[in-house]
Structures are given as structure tokens and as C-alpha cells.
Amino acid sequence: MAIFRSDEEAKVRELFAALERPVELVVAHGPEETPLPGARDIDFGAETQRIAEELAALGDAVTVRVEDEPADAGIRFERYPAVAVLPAGEDVGIRYYGLPWGYELASLVGAVLEAGRRTSSLAAESLDRLAGLDRDLAIDVFVTPT
């Protein structure tokens, strides 16, 4: 099953065609938490990989790499399945943990679009404030697919 309706796919192709730099999706497989009852028929890792590969097929600037032994990948993952979004091949700490389905597919598409920008879409004032940051922050955003 395609991940987008045809009109949505055309829009995503258009957006991906406008990317200003390459974006790599690194799909990492590893031990997964036991899924909830009712979700046992879903292979979360395989579906995550399929979504990443279908996204990469929608734009020349978007590529996908699959890591079955992520410890050797030089990219740190905390849980699986995972997708790291790398702007111009650089790991800046962007992750999606879990299967990016339903509403959350838009988050992954959004991550690709943001990573594909050469200049930040944040306000200048925000960038000034971030430039003064003197400690490390790990921001986790818990989401659901609906």
C-alpha cells in the first residue's frame, strides 16, 4: 500500500524537489519493545524501513541507508526501530523512534524538509538565543499516530 494518496505524493515530490541540500534517512533496526496487544501483527521495523524507502523515492536529494547493526554505524540510537535524519550527511541529533505512521508521517516529512534547508526557519531572535546556549539539551517529544 502506498504511503500517500496520489495528490499528497505529488505535493511531497514538489517539496522534495525544492530541497537545498541532500538529506539522508538512516533506518536502524534493533531489539524492539514488546508491542501492545492488537499491534502484534505489525512488523514495526519493516514498516519503518518501507516508509523511509518510499520517501526517498520521492526526491533525488533524499536517500536512505539501513543499519542492521547500528552500533557500528557511528550514530547513536536509544531504541528501535529508529530513523535518523541527517542534513548533508551530518548527524545533528534528529531522530524518530517508532513507526512514523498516520499523522506522524507528517513529522518525518517535516524533518526532511527542515533538514533540507540551508538556512533555519526559526526567527532571528530565536537563533540568537540558541547561540547563547551553554549546556546540552535532549528534547523528547512523545507523539501518537492519531
Place this chain on the structure above:
Amino acid sequence: MLLAYRTALASPRIRAAAIESTEFPTLADAMDVWAVPRIVVNGVPQWDGAVPERVFLDRVLAPGFE
């Protein structure tokens, strides 16, 4: 979610992750996830819901996240 990703892109000191709650129920329980999006900074639950960019930065840049 995109605000968190934007801050990670803009600062080498920030990393940002989306976590699908239903797939990681143990972690979601530990973070008291009842509503989404729930924002957790350095392992400490902070707030639920989308907020404007300025408010997002006010909160994540507030002192205390060492």
C-alpha cells in the same frame, strides 16, 4: 515536533527525538504520557501541547536543564 527539530538543526547542543508513545509504552508510562505531544527535556517531563516558537524557547532554555 518541528520546533524541536528546528532547534536541533540550529544548535549543536540540542538533540531532538520524536517517540511514538504506543510503541514504547514502558517509557511513555515512565514519562507520565497522558496527552500528546508531551515534551520531555533531559529526561524530565515538562508540558503537553503545541506552543508558539517564543514560548517553546522560553521553556526549554529556562535554567534548570543541566
